[in-house]
Amino acid sequence: xxxxxxxxxxxxxxxxxxxxxxxxxxxxxxxxxxxxxxxxxxxxxxxxxxxxxxxxxxxxxxxxxxxxxxxxxxxxxxxxxxxxxxxxxxxxxxxxxxxxxxxxxxxxxxxxxxxxxxxxxxxxxxxxxxxxxxxxxxxxxxxxxxxxxxxxxxxxxxxxxxxxxxxxxxxxxxxxxxxxxxxxxxxxxxxxxxxxxxxxxxxxxxxxxxxxxxxxxxxxxxxxxxxxxxxxxxxxxxxxxxxxxxxxxxxxxxxxxxxxxxxxxxxxxxxxxxxxxxxxxxxxxxxxxxxxxxxxxxxxxxxxxxxxxxxxxxxxxxxxxxxxxxxxxxxxxxxxxxxxxxxxxxxxxxxxxxxxxxxxxxxxxxxxxxxxxxxxxxxxxxxxxxxxxxxxxxxxxxxxxxxxxxxxxxxxxxxxxxxxxxxxxxxxxxxxxxxxxxxxxx
Numbered sequence: 440x441x442x443x444x445x446x447x448x449x450x451x452x453x454x455x456x457x458x459x460x461x462x463x464x465x466x467x468x469x470x471x472x473x474x475x476x477x478x479x480x481x482x483x484x485x486x487x488x489x490x491x492x493x494x495x496x497x498x499x500x501x502x503x504x505x506x507x508x509x510x511x512x513x514x515x516x517x518x519x520x521x522x523x524x525x526x527x528x529x530x531x532x533x534x535x536x537x538x539x540x541x542x543x544x545x546x547x548x549x550x551x552x553x554x555x556x557x558x559x560x561x562x563x564x565x566x567x568x569x570x571x572x573x574x575x576x577x578x579x580x581x582x583x584x585x586x587x588x589x590x591x592x593x594x595x596x597x598x599x600x601x602x603x604x605x606x607x608x609x610x611x612x613x614x615x616x617x618x619x620x621x622x623x624x625x626x627x628x629x630x631x632x633x634x635x636x637x638x639x640x641x642x643x644x645x646x647x648x649x650x651x652x653x654x655x656x657x658x659x660x661x662x663x664x665x666x667x668x669x670x671x672x673x674x675x676x677x678x679x680x681x682x683x684x685x686x687x688x689x690x691x692x693x694x695x696x697x698x699x700x701x702x703x704x705x706x707x708x709x710x711x712x713x714x715x716x717x718x719x720x721x722x723x724x725x726x727x728x729x730x731x732x733x734x735x736x737x738x739x740x741x742x743x744x745x746x747x748x749x750x751x752x753x754x755x756x757x758x759x760x761x762x763x764x765x766x767x768x769x770x771x772x773x774x775x776x777x778x779x780x781x782x783x784x785x786x787x788x789x790x791x792x793x794x795x796x797x798x799x800x801x802x803x804x805x806x807x808x809x810x811x812x813x814x815x816x817x818x819x820x821x822x823x824x825x826x827x828x829x830x831x832x833x834x835x836x837x838x839x840x841x842x843x844x845x846x847x848x849x850x851x852x853x854x855x856x857x858x859x860x861x862x863x864x865x866x867x868x869x870x871x872x873x874x875x876x877x878x879x880x881x
Contacts, residue, residue, distance in 0.1 A: 490828030566631025665771035694751030
């Protein structure tokens with residue numbers, strides 16, 4: 440894949456990927472140029488890390504905490520101010536760079552016209568742009584906007600840049616407008632994208648359905664989340680049998696594995712290589728659950744580090760995979776009261792995770808009991824995937840699932856209570872100064 444992208448970069452207009460994000464300077468002209476721009480994996484296939492840093496899936500020792508950057512330390516403790524002079528602002532800047540590239544191609548497609556070269560390719564490129572833009576807007580909303588609620592029309596969302604003209608000053612849309620735009624882009628993308636693609640870094644119809652399922656789940660619209668999860672699974676439902684993994688490898692789960700629908704990685708921050716998994720979370724996996732081996736490796740200090748990323752490298756996986764769809768389907772069915780079908784979806788996944796011949800299907804007497812099982816498995820299966828922060832935010836609205844997060848550094852406790860304003864990360868100060876948009880309350 441890297442070789443192919445390199446060849447494409449050399450073959451089209453030289454170095455336009457490296458130029459400033461200004462439409463006057465960035466002028467891809469052909470459909471091939473447009474595709475090359477979107478294939479820039481180091482830009483288009485990354486998701487923010489601040490939600491992962493702020494989540495409850497890991498902890499740090501005092502020594503490890505001290506070794507972090509200022510931004511990492513501040514986000515780890517949910518401080519009111521998290522940026523310092525040396526802070527990288529990638530969590531805000533990179534998604535908007537993705538939006539810019541998508542908008543630049545959309546503008547170029549409109550200028551060239553659908554009949555200019557290949558109408559079918561033109562459609563796919565337009566669908567890809569809408570997917571990338573919706574994906575970036577969604578990721579930004581999970582970090583820099585409030586969780587979706589019935590008051591979404593009165594909550595601040597994010598600036599919705601719909602043009603590559605960087606001179607336009609765009610105010611923050613409402614939270615409802617933000618999600619309406621995400622959904623509209625994805626629903627149009629579904630109509631334009633192919634069912635599958637040759638490269639998992641490119642979006643597909645399955646990926647668009649899957650992202651819609653994730654979006655509606657975050658909105659607590661479980662009927663629509665179920666419809667889209669089932670639409671995706673009807674087209675692609677391959678699961679990796681963990682019995683086939685080579686556990687002797689440092690990373691047993693390959694970045695090319697068949698479960699991946701859309702490949703993306705979590706932005707690289709210094710906390711990632713230092714994260715320690717709580718012993719209680721490690722012990723939550725049954726001894727016959729192969730995730731206990733595939734996901735964890737004991738370090739020289741006797742602590743458990745995570746190695747089960749679907750990237751196959753040191754970066755955490757932040758994309759979309761089939762296992763998540765089964766979990767969305769199971770949760771939505773349980774919330775609709777369909778206990779047996781909810782557990783059937785969950786057991787379909789878990790059977791591929793346990794040692795062959797040892798798995799016994801999970802059972803529950805009520806839909807509520809099934810939901811508790813499903814959410815527990817969701818946390819275990821999607822460990823450090825970039826989904827937990829959104830789950831914490833949406834489940835905080837249900838008292839039975841709300842949790843207070845706590846961390847200890849140098850014998851001092853930091854606590855994040857459910858529904859606190861600190862569940863919304865601050866927008867970088869430089870963005871506030873340049874654009875004049877409102878800062879989040881902390």
